[in-house]
Amino acid sequence: MRRVAIVGAGYAGCAAAVALARRGVRVRLFEALAVPGGRARRIRLRTPGDGRTVELDNGQHVLAGAYTELGWLMHTIGVPQDAVLRMPLELRYADGFALRALWLPAPLGLAGGLLAARGLPLGEALGAIRFLARLGRTRFRLAADETVAALLARHRQGGRASHYLWGPLCVAALNTPPARASARVFLAVLRDTLAAASGASDLLLPRTDLSRLFPEPACEFVRARGGEVRIGEPVRDLAALRAAHEAVIVAVGPHQLARLAPELAPAYEYQPIYTCYLQYPETVHLALPMLGLSRGLVQWAFDRGALTGEKGRIACVISAEGEHQQMTHTALADACHRELAAALGGLPAPLWARVIAEKRATIACTPGVPRPSARTPIPGVVLAGDYTEAEYPPTLEAAVRSGLRAAELVLEDRPALAR
Numbered sequence: 001m002r003r004v005a006i007v008g009a010g011y012a013g014c015a016a017a018v019a020l021a022r023r024g025v026r027v028r029l030f031e032a033l034a035v036p037g038g039r040a041r042r043i044r045l046r047t048p049g050d051g052r053t054v055e056l057d058n059g060q061h062v063l064a065g066a067y068t069e070l071g072w073l074m075h076t077i078g079v080p081q082d083a084v085l086r087m088p089l090e091l092r093y094a095d096g097f098a099l100r101a102l103w104l105p106a107p108l109g110l111a112g113g114l115l116a117a118r119g120l121p122l123g124e125a126l127g128a129i130r131f132l133a134r135l136g137r138t139r140f141r142l143a144a145d146e147t148v149a150a151l152l153a154r155h156r157q158g159g160r161a162s163h164y165l166w167g168p169l170c171v172a173a174l175n176t177p178p179a180r181a182s183a184r185v186f187l188a189v190l191r192d193t194l195a196a197a198s199g200a201s202d203l204l205l206p207r208t209d210l211s212r213l214f215p216e217p218a219c220e221f222v223r224a225r226g227g228e229v230r231i232g233e234p235v236r237d238l239a240a241l242r243a244a245h246e247a248v249i250v251a252v253g254p255h256q257l258a259r260l261a262p263e264l265a266p267a268y269e270y271q272p273i274y275t276c277y278l279q280y281p282e283t284v285h286l287a288l289p290m291l292g293l294s295r296g297l298v299q300w301a302f303d304r305g306a307l308t309g310e311k312g313r314i315a316c317v318i319s320a321e322g323e324h325q326q327m328t329h330t331a332l333a334d335a336c337h338r339e340l341a342a343a344l345g346g347l348p349a350p351l352w353a354r355v356i357a358e359k360r361a362t363i364a365c366t367p368g369v370p371r372p373s374a375r376t377p378i379p380g381v382v383l384a385g386d387y388t389e390a391e392y393p394p395t396l397e398a399a400v401r402s403g404l405r406a407a408e409l410v411l412e413d414r415p416a417l418a419r
Helices: 011-021 068-076 108-116 122-137 148-154 159-174 183-192 215-224 238-243 254-260 304-308 329-344 396-413
Strands: 004-007 027-031 042-046 053-057 084-087 090-092 098-100 203-206 228-231 247-250 270-279 290-292 300-303 313-319 352-363 381-383
Touching: 004 011, 004 238, 011 027, 011 068, 011 215, 011 396, 027 215, 053 352, 068 215, 068 396, 090 159, 090 290, 098 108, 108 122, 122 159, 122 183, 148 159, 148 183, 159 183, 203 304, 215 228, 238 247, 247 396, 270 329, 300 304, 304 313, 313 329, 329 352, 381 396
Parallel strands: 004 027, 004 247, 027 228, 247 381
Antiparallel strands: 042 053, 084 203, 090 098, 270 313, 270 352, 290 300, 300 313
């Protein structure tokens, strides 16, 4: 029996590989880069000045309790529970705004959190609760898609509720500004997090690097079951790969798919994610592992010392498009330091700073954006990737779900593989 080939060892490809391997299918997983993880991986860089080698994530990701499939896979392959820090939904900003969901069944937990939120007027808190109640009566569905900004305006969700809650949630989940983001996809996020079962809106902050969080243990799981993992081996000829394998799952980004199989790749706009790492003396830390900034370029700051033991290292995240794209990395790092210093009441100059720009971190999640089917016109070739999940934004959970679906399609189309 020939193997099933999987192109791309990101979260989608690794999910497909684990799903097939646990069913007894021998897979061959190809990854062009030196480290698995795709757009959520560990990278190695030299620090400015002294030239020391450091390992950093190519972006700071936050998981949610609603990431059930990723959580199940991590458990299946033996990732320890303490690989993530789990806490109730808490949005705390340096300027004093704070919202924390209560440990109560949904929707009471969020409703109580809104009423008790610091910096949110009572009228706006009640308006946000009514907004969620109205969405619940429609099962969080829209007859016709619109932008998130239009949705919020129609429901009179402006002011602080929009500035500190709805807008940041939209950008964090969809990586697209509210003025352009799909309200239909945004409502699916609200339905499966804020309005879902208790724990679905919990925040899960990685306490290890993104490659070690799932892709590397997944590769070890596959190897232990007779599979092959070929790191640093790009695939350039899809037809030849298909001829040598029982089936092929292509789990690469759409811009990479355009080079490998242009007839399968939709034309997309992309949205970036910039992460600026600022290394301060080891005594520098944040009050919380995750802190919001609301008045500049930086949206969220993460204390890597509290999360991963990298003392004094702060990761500043800027999601979606904006003026920062026109700045040099040096100017952007300086701006991040100034904003952080202003928010925290003064900081020493960083020992070094590095900006990592994922310019095509996700597709632009806009109304009506096309999502390709996992099935393709090429016999034996299946697609996986966060951009193929029609209902959800391009997140790690969407990538994992697409990989699991691709594996099921391979098994469905090749029943002999399941035996």
